Structures are given as structure tokens and as C-alpha cells.
Amino acid sequence: DAGVTQSPTHLIKTRGQQVTLRCSPKSGHDTVSWYQQALGQGPQFIFQYYEEEERQRGNFPDRFSGHQFPNYSSELNVNALLLGDSALYLCASSLNGQPYSGANVLTFGAGSRLTVL
């Protein structure tokens, strides 16, 4: 059973460019959350998708947008990249409506390491 998978694993962009990151949730999960982890920091919540809609959003500008597809996979898009967007972007999945416990814990992917030059 595959866990959460993300692509690409590493990428380098320049300021002003746009980037798309992809995530496939763990089998059986229907909710996808995205987190940004700057070097030496804890993950910061960007937003969450459920039933193909953004359900919650953290303190991130509109340059950060996303999408969820009918198969529950998700994309994170970042426009007009800034140097400060350099970070590890983590996707996490869970099952909506069920308490976090047992088989339904927030499960992270290995992340996409974005470097903005």
C-alpha cells in the first residue's frame, strides 16, 4: 500500500517563475493538506482540500493556490516566486470526518524541495 507520494522531489526555479507540485494521498484518504517547511522550522499550514474544494487556509498569500482532482490527488501552485518561497513543501493526507487516531493519522509525503534563485 503506497503512502503519500509527491513529485518532483527537488526543483530549482528563478524569481518570478511559477511552480506546480503534485501529491497523491494515501490509499483510503480523501483529504489533502499542504504545508511549507522552511529550513530549521516546523511545518506551516498552507491550505487543505476536500471534495475538490479548498476548505481551510493558513496565512499564505493568493500566490499560493491549489486544486484537488476527483481521484483525491492534489496540486499546489505558486506564482511569482520569491526567494522566501524556498522551502520543503509537504503534502499530508487524512480521512475526513474520522478522528485522528489509529489508521487515520495525518500522513506526510517525503516533500518537494523548492529552491528559488
Added chain:
Amino acid sequence: GENVEQHPSTLSVQEGDSAVIKCTYSDSASNYFPWYKQELGKRPQLIIDIRSNVGEKKDQRIAVTLNKTAKHFSLHITETQPEDSAVYFCAASKGRGGGNKLTFGTGTQLKVEL
């Protein structure tokens, strides 16, 4: 919104000693408190969690305690081993289910020395 503070930022212990990491949270409505371990270059992985209706939970060498009144919770690792070396994050969440965001602390770099 919720704010989670974590201390210490770095912790060095001798193999076999115990390690304690402490976190405080600000939102009294938070009811779920997981701890994640992140090894260098790897994904965060859940090691233990606790709900607000429980004061303590133990899993082999790892235990977590929760004080709702003081709004703080702690991770205890006994008989530390070199493979325990990693960054540990505490987090807090509120709500009923698996759709709720986690607010993370800033992490503790634990180093277990031989």
C-alpha cells in the same frame, strides 16, 4: 489562531539517559496533540499522540503527558538510543476529525551521544 511553542530547540543526551521535550499551546479548544519525528531528509512520521480526554499515554520507551489546565504537553523518551537522534515536532489541533489542520512547534533537535 493557535500558537504552539516548543522547548528546547536542541537537546543532547547520553545514550541510555532520558529526554524530555515540552510544548505549550494557546487555544484551549485544541483537543489533539501529536508528536512527529523527522530524520534528516525524511518525512515527518507520527510517533505518539494524545487526546484531551487523556492525561498520559505510553508506547514502549515513549510517553506523552498533557496538562489541559496549564495548556502544556510533553514528550518523554527513556533509555535513549542513537537511532532516536532526529528533530521532534509537537503539534496541536482542534475539532472533531481528520480534516483539521495541525499547528506545529518549531522543533527540537535531539542528539543521542554514545
